Amino acid sequence: MQTCRPVPANKECDATRxxxxxxxxxxxxxxxxEHLSYVQQMCVKSVGRSMQxxxxxxxxxRIGVAVSGGADSWVLLEVLRRRxxxxxxRYEIMVLHLNPGFDPDNHAPLxxxxxxxxVSGHVEVTDHGPRGHSEENxxxxxxxxxxxxxxxxxxxxxxxxxxxHLAFGHNADDLASTFFMNLLQxxxxxxxxxxxxxxxxxxxxxxxxxxxxxxDIIRAARQWKLPVWHNPCPSAGHTRRAAIENFVRDTxxxxxxxxxxxxxxxxxxxxxxxxxxxAGKIGEETKKLRFPxx
Numbered sequence: 001m002q003t004c005r006p007v008p009a010n011k012e013c014d015a016t017r018x019x020x021x022x023x024x025x026x027x028x029x030x031x032x033x034e035h036l037s038y039v040q041q042m043c044v045k046s047v048g049r050s051m052q053x054x055x056x057x058x059x060x061x062r063i064g065v066a067v068s069g070g071a072d073s074w075v076l077l078e079v080l081r082r083r084x085x086x087x088x089x090r091y092e093i094m095v096l097h098l099n100p101g102f103d104p105d106n107h108a109p110l111x112x113x114x115x116x117x118x119v120s121g122h123v124e125v126t127d128h129g130p131r132g133h134s135e136e137n138x139x140x141x142x143x144x145x146x147x148x149x150x151x152x153x154x155x156x157x158x159x160x161x162x163x164x165h166l167a168f169g170h171n172a173d174d175l176a177s178t179f180f181m182n183l184l185q186x187x188x189x190x191x192x193x194x195x196x197x198x199x200x201x202x203x204x205x206x207x208x209x210x211x212x213x214x215x216d217i218i219r220a221a222r223q224w225k226l227p228v229w230h231n232p233c234p235s236a237g238h239t240r241r242a243a244i245e246n247f248v249r250d251t252x253x254x255x256x257x258x259x260x261x262x263x264x265x266x267x268x269x270x271x272x273x274x275x276x277x278x279a280g281k282i283g284e285e286t287k288k289l290r291f292p293x294x
Contacts, residue, residue: 039219047079047208048086054195054274056206057165059089063206064096064163066154067121069107069229071221072169076209078224080167081119095121096157096166098150100129102232109227122157126150129233142235158203170207172263173214177244179266184244191266194274211267 036044051057065080067073080093095114099107104125114121131137132146140148158166170178175192182190196205209217221228252259 037220037223039216040223042216043075043209043212043220044079044082044086046212048083050194050208050211050271051083051087053271056195056208057091059091061091061165062161062163063091063093063165063167064154064158064161065093065167066169067095067097067110068169068231069097069110070169070231071218071226071228072171072174072209072214074169074226074228075217075221075224076167076169077119078220078226079208081117093119094161094163095119095123096154097121097123098128098153099123099125100146100150100233101125101127102129102234106229106232109229113227122161124153126153128153133234141239142233143239143241146233155198155203163203165204165206167206167208169209171209171212171214171217172267173245173248175210175266175270176248176263177241180248181241181244185240191270191273194270195277210270213263 057063063080065073065077067077077093077095084091084093095110097107097110107123110121111123113119126149128146128149129142131149132142132144137145154166157163170192179189179191182188192207192210193205194207194210197203198205248262252262
């Protein structure tokens with residue numbers, strides 16, 4: 001099997017060898033000649049600023065990129081791939097895709113993309129979605145249960161492939177909806193951390209797109225012609241988070257200035273929290289976490 005192809009389950013990630021395979025080198029050469037649009041450049045530069053301001057990654061980082069198939073995770077993957085040629089140190093990326101099980105074949109475009117650009121990946125069909133909507137889940141929402149199963153499996157894969165970072169595609173809109181969900185449902189002022197240490201610092205969760213708005217990410221995905229696919233989950237668009245997103249839109253109304261002030265305030269606040277966190281400081285809840293099976 002060529003190292004530039006997706007890594008199947010239970011095989012070691014060899015992102016370093018993939019980086020020098022002929023397909024990857026050809027893709028990198030093509031990137032260097034490509035002219036980026038304004039929104040594409042904005043995504044690449046914004047991620048760079050977030051990484052620099054928070055020391056998000058360093059030399060030798062092995063990043064697992066959680067790719068769901070939506071525009072956010074696709075743009076995250078594309079930007080991280082492009083920034084490999086910009087940063088003054090080497091880091092590796094590996095795609096982690098867990099198909100929730102509603103459509104076991106809809107991730108086919110991802111397999112083609114991995115082979116085309118020589119990126120390592122783990123692609124797995126799960127039963128997380130159907131289980132979340134079954135009698136097995138009697139206490140939680142389907143989305144909460146499915147997300148919990150998915151995150152547990154992602155943690156297991158990070159351990160299996162000795163990954164140092166796990167990257168999620170959360171954006172500024174997600175930050176706003178999470179902030180209001182925490183405030184209105186739990187009476188807690190909390191957002192989405194840009195950088196979180198887990199398992200005594202053995203794994204770091206990062207959110208490089210957190211300062212970028214969803215509308216810009218969608219535009220960039222279209223311009224890069226990324227193979228985004230539809231979410232077949234029956235609960236999509238009918239969740240508590242979706243209701244909060246509607247609340248945020250209604251709050252901003254037709255005023256671009258209101259939305260700008262809201263998003264700018266939350267972005268500055270979240271960035272400041274990350275910058276103020278002491279190096280190596282791990283919260284009490286985080287300290288209790290263990291890798292699955294450890």
